[in-house]
């Protein structure tokens with residue numbers, strides 16, 4: 647029954663495929679960092695990064711659901727290798743550039759869907775875009791916090 651899928655725009659499927667690769671890479675990235683910071687004894691940071699990994703996994707699940715709804719099989723083929731850092735701030739800087747990449751991808755995808763009049767897909771990408779923008783904002787605030795002289799010591 648291929649006719650049912652005739653409306654699936656190839657470029658939308660392309661954006662979803664790239665998104666799936668990046669979101670899975672984000673899960674790998676945040677899970678690694680959670681483990682790494684835990685070994686550094688940064689319990690609070692580790693917990694925050696674990697939460698982040700779970701949120702990115704939620705994005706993975708939504709993209710898979712969307713692909714299936716469009717009649718396409720998920721086919722992410724390339725995970726981005728994790729770049730390690732020497733300290734928490736270095737890790738967070740890496741995360742921020744990663745989130746910027748996601749923001750860029752979803753901006754482009756939503757723009758394409760708007761031009762095509764594909765309202766459902768535009769909404770799908772716009773929602774993800776807003777969530778990644780929020781991640782980027784939270785990371786920026788976290789990095790600022792680290793740069794401030796600590797008022798209290800500890801985790």
Ligand SMILES: [Fe+2]
Pocket residue numbers: 669672701702705748778
């Ligand atoms: Fe995400």
Ligand SMILES: [Fe+2]
Pocket residue numbers: 672702745748777778781
């Ligand atoms: Fe994110």
